[in-house]
């Protein structure tokens with residue numbers, strides 16, 4: 001049995017951010033991920049200036065694709081609004097592997113199946129033992145499944161379903177485009193260019209509301225494909241892949257004993273733009289800080305808002321779910 005003081009399950013932004021802080025402080029930390037990095041992660045790869053700051057990312061020194069948008073185009077109900085902005089895109093395939101390597105942590109390729117508590121320690125698959133455990137395994141995180149499911153039940157009304165494709169494409173429009181509520185979609189679709197001839201397109205919507213409408217996300221993928229052909233002359237080269245995750249629910253603390261839950265495993269993505277990279281990084285760093293300082297691990301101040309928490313945020317939140325999540329126990333966005 002391999003022992004470490006701290007084990008992190010999952011090497012996405014949440015796990016690598018936690019691992020980096022712990023490693024920097026000289027902690028005995030080990031990270032397990034079922035995938036071999038670099039690995040595919042479905043994600044538009046849009047990141048905010050806050051992400052850049054939290055990671056202390058020196059953009060000039062980042063060795064992979066990094067594109068800054070001058071404008072973000074909001075399309076809604078036939079209206080188009082170009083909003084000047086400073087936002088960025090990366091490819092998750094490159095970004096996550098780079099972050100993980102930067103963390104300096106030892107990574108073992110291992111798919112965690114079971115987690116149990118044994119006295120003061122946690123035992124994973126009868127193969128690993130630790131005193132502190134960080135769950136950063138995304139939606140299907142085994143730490144969530146084994147230790148947190150009862151305390152932090154997920155709100156089905158906050159589940160998103162997505163389809164996405166990232167491919168080499170010599171785009172001419174270097175801005176980001178978001179299409180809200182097209183054809184009644186309870187969510188939005190996107191066109192996100194990446195540096196040096198790559199493009200990410202996708203569609204995401206609230207699972208429960210799609211079901212109520214008798215639709216599935218593939219229908220909206222067809223609408224997006226038609227729009228991309230019309231607007232940009234894009235012929236999609238292959239079928240997309242799908243992934244599902246939860247938006248910010250009723251989570252106030254992601255800690256039970258010495259086990260911590262971060263990122264998508266805790267359901268922290270924002271309720272207005274479904275942004276999950278920033279909350280994943282911040283929660284990972286915060287879990288590390290709580291372990292190092294022996295302090296509290298609070299998530300209550302994660303607002304669930306990318307757009308500042310004002311009326312736009314509240315309206316988007318309502319428009320995605322029609323308030324059904326509040327009836328189901330998730331609080332309104334503060």
Ligand SMILES: Cc1cc2nc3c(=O)[nH]c(=O)nc-3n(C[C@H](O)[C@H](O)[C@H](O)COP(=O)(O)OP(=O)(O)OC[C@H]3O[C@@H](n4cnc5c(N)ncnc54)[C@H](O)[C@@H]3O)c2cc1C
Pocket residue numbers: 009010011012013014015032033034035039041042043044045046047110111112113136137138139140141142162163164202204243244245262263264265269274275276277278280
């Ligand atoms: C289509 C789509 C588009 C998105 N676009 C954006 C965007 O543009 N901007 C944004 O901010 N957010 C976006 N998000 C959300 C964002 O991708 C996630 O919120 C973010 O990746 C969460 O990071 P994480 O570290 O918690 O989990 P992940 O990035 O999912 O990492 C989890 C890791 O855990 C590993 N793992 C899982 N199970 C096990 C196991 N049993 N044992 C060992 N390892 C395991 C996985 O291999 C993975 O490497 C998008 C999501 C989707 C699906």
